Amino acid sequence: MSSGNRKGKTVGETNNTSNICDECGEDYIYDPLKGERICPNCGIVSDDPVYSLGPEWRAYDSEEEKMRSRNGDPLSLLQADLGVHSKISNSKIDSRGNVLSAEKQRHYYRLSQVNNQSLESKVRNLKQALREIKRLKSQLQITVQNAELASIYYRKVLQANLIRGRSIIGMAAACIYLACRKTKTPLTLKDLQEATDLSIKELGRCVRIVLKLLEKEENTNKDQKTAYPALILKLGQNLEMSMPTIKIAIKISEEARKHGLTIGKNPMSIAAASLYIAGVYTGERRTQSQIARAAKTTPVTIRNRFKEIIGVLNLDDLEVKRGAAAIPVYIDDPRKLSRTEL
Numbered sequence: 001m002s003s004g005n006r007k008g009k010t011v012g013e014t015n016n017t018s019n020i021c022d023e024c025g026e027d028y029i030y031d032p033l034k035g036e037r038i039c040p041n042c043g044i045v046s047d048d049p050v051y052s053l054g055p056e057w058r059a060y061d062s063e064e065e066k067m068r069s070r071n072g073d074p075l076s077l078l079q080a081d082l083g084v085h086s087k088i089s090n091s092k093i094d095s096r097g098n099v100l101s102a103e104k105q106r107h108y109y110r111l112s113q114v115n116n117q118s119l120e121s122k123v124r125n126l127k128q129a130l131r132e133i134k135r136l137k138s139q140l141q142i143t144v145q146n147a148e149l150a151s152i153y154y155r156k157v158l159q160a161n162l163i164r165g166r167s168i169i170g171m172a173a174a175c176i177y178l179a180c181r182k183t184k185t186p187l188t189l190k191d192l193q194e195a196t197d198l199s200i201k202e203l204g205r206c207v208r209i210v211l212k213l214l215e216k217e218e219n220t221n222k223d224q225k226t227a228y229p230a231l232i233l234k235l236g237q238n239l240e241m242s243m244p245t246i247k248i249a250i251k252i253s254e255e256a257r258k259h260g261l262t263i264g265k266n267p268m269s270i271a272a273a274s275l276y277i278a279g280v281y282t283g284e285r286r287t288q289s290q291i292a293r294a295a296k297t298t299p300v301t302i303r304n305r306f307k308e309i310i311g312v313l314n315l316d317d318l319e320v321k322r323g324a325a326a327i328p329v330y331i332d333d334p335r336k337l338s339r340t341e342l
Contacts, residue, residue: 019037021039021041021042021044021046022044023039023042023044024039024041024042026039026040026041026042027040028046030050035050036050037050077148077151077152078130078133078134078144078147078148078151079130092105122158125158125163125168126154126155126158128168129154129158129168129171129172130151130154132168132169132172132173133147133150133151133154133172133175133176134147136172136173136176136192136195136196137176139195140176140187140191140192140195142176142180142185142187143183143185145183146176146179146180146183146185147176147179149179149182149183150172150175150176150178150179151175153175153178153179153210153214154171154172154175156213156214157171157175157209157210157213160213162209162210162213166206166209167198167202167206169196169198170196170198170202170203170205170206171206171209171210173192173195173196173198173203173206174203174206174207174209174210175210176192177189177192177203177207178207178210178211178214181227184227184230185230186227186230186231186233186234188266188267188268188296189203189204189207190268190296190297191296227267228250228253228254228257228262228267228270228271228274229250229253231267231268231271232246232249232250232253232271232274232275233246235268235271235272235275235291235294235295236249236275238294239275239286239290239291239294241275241279241284241286242284244282245275245278245279245282245284246275246278248278248281248282249271249274249275249277249278249279250274252274252277252278252309252313253270253271253274255313256270256274256308256309256312256313259312259313261305261308261309261312265305266297266301268295268296268297269295269297269301269302269305270305271295272291272292272294272295272297272301272302272305273302273305273306273308273309274309275291276288276291276302276306277306277309277310288302288303
């Protein structure tokens with residue numbers, strides 16, 4: 001019997017724990033359901049602690065078991081060392097709990113100091129930038145993917161030695177702006193200005209520096225072709241406008257882009273003017289001041305874009321009567337606008 005019960009040793013036995021019953025000398029049997037070691041001869045339950053070295057999760061096939069295997073924390077692009085780091089401790093005791101001598105303590109203290117001083121200025125710069133990226137990610141409520149892409153951009157900029165003499169916060173914000181533009185996430189420089197307290201001029205300068213390095217001018221301009229739907233959707237939701245009006249505004253922005261009206265213009269101003277025109281067309285009107293506040297621009301800019309768009313798209317018959325634009329109109333039943341076409 002004892003030879004067939006040797007399997008219980010591999011689960012809960014340690015070097016300091018005996019697997020033999022003190023009463024009858026038989027080998028204990030490990031009960032995985034109760035987590036106890038029981039003598040099969042006399043029934044005595046061992047008081048020695050049992051440590052389970054197996055995983056706490058279940059895997060029903062080899063592929064799932066491979067996915068759940070643990071080899072430390074996952075790599076993270078939002079950490080300077082990708083999450084794989086080592087540190088020399090200043091503890092005064094060793095791994096066995098013995099107190100180190102004064103000479104050993106001085107030796108390990110010196111090693112820790114040398115290890116901390118060996119960090120290059122680029123590593124310290126990257127750590128500060130990644131902290132700023134994570135802060136902006138939380139404040140602007142952007143996704144982890146955008147933050148990780150921004151960290152990749154910043155690493156490239158840092159490798160090219162373009163940070164010297166420039167603001168770390170500004171360059172980190174520029175990387176986030178370009179990452180959001182790459183993933184079609186609606187984010188404007190005005191949003192970054194409020195989150196970083198930097199001027200639009202400085203943010204724009206940082207964006208141009210990163211763009212020049214990444215050589216993404218053509219791809220970025222191509223991305224702007226599909227950025228307007230996301231901007232209009234975000235703006236329309238903030239203004240509580242219905243989907244039919246938002247769809248018409250998207251069509252207007254696409255026509256404006258085809259006629260070259262978006263070149264050199266702020267994308268948010270084009271989106272705001274398109275939404276304003278769509279609201280007037282469907283009757284779900286918002287005032288220029290309301291749209292300007294939501295778009296973080298001025299009513300004058302919206303009026304200028306409004307005149308340019310209706311002039312090129314042959315919408316001269318779309319007339320806003322005097323005083324009518326000062327009264328917002330909310331649609332109780334958006335289904336009435338579902339069949340409205342431009």
